[in-house]
Amino acid sequence: MVRMDTQLVAFTGVAAAMVTMPGADFTVVVRNALISRRAGVACALGIAAGLLIHTTLAVAGVATVLVAVPGLFRTLQLLGGAYVLYLGVRALGAARRPRRAAAPQQSEQEASSGRPLWQGFVTNALNPKASLTFLSLLPQFVPAGSPAxxxxxxxxxxxxxxxxxxxxxxxxxxxxxxxxxxSPRTARALEAVTGSALTALGLLLVLEPLLI
Known part of the structure; x- marks a missing residue:
């Protein structure tokens, strides 16, 4: 009989809660999915690529540098916050402009440009808290005496x-x-909501290291 790995089950639940928690990643995916399905999926893959960097750093232990060098952590946090803030301001600007339904060809061109993939990657990769979260979380689920x-x-x-x-x-x-x-009215409302969310998140990321 195969014994259930309770620690693995517990970690899966914790990780699922972390991944599905609404935040910048979620908001950027929604915004790109409004352009087209292809753009939304590309953005989602970009976020997964960003997570690959964080998990690799955590596994390698390199993320400890972010703790040892506070200036580096704050610089990365400022860069990440500034990028999220830029996306939020851009979305708010789009919400204020009169909008027509996007032509399929235009949507495909924007999706194929690689911009959604890049947005997803940068939004996630420039969040140093993700590396610190994984660095502190992963060791808690390594059984004592097992190879790490x-x-x-x-x-x-x-x-x-x-x-x-x-x-x-x-x-x-x-x-x-x-x-x-x-639809133009709904799209503008969603742009306003996602833009406000991204702007608030960006401001928090930018202001937090400045207030420490």
């Missing part, structure tokens, strides 16, 4: 799989409601 590297690799893989499932599902659900969500 294989176990942390297994935990990191779980996080990546959850991200690769959750964010594309969000993009597909938004696209499924596309006709209603992309």
């Amino acid at each position: 590297l294989p176990r942390t690799l297994e935990l990191a893989l779980i996080v990546l799989v959850l991200a690769l499932v959750w964010f594309p599902v969000v993009a597909l659900l938004v696209d499924r409601l596309g006709r209603w969500l992309r």
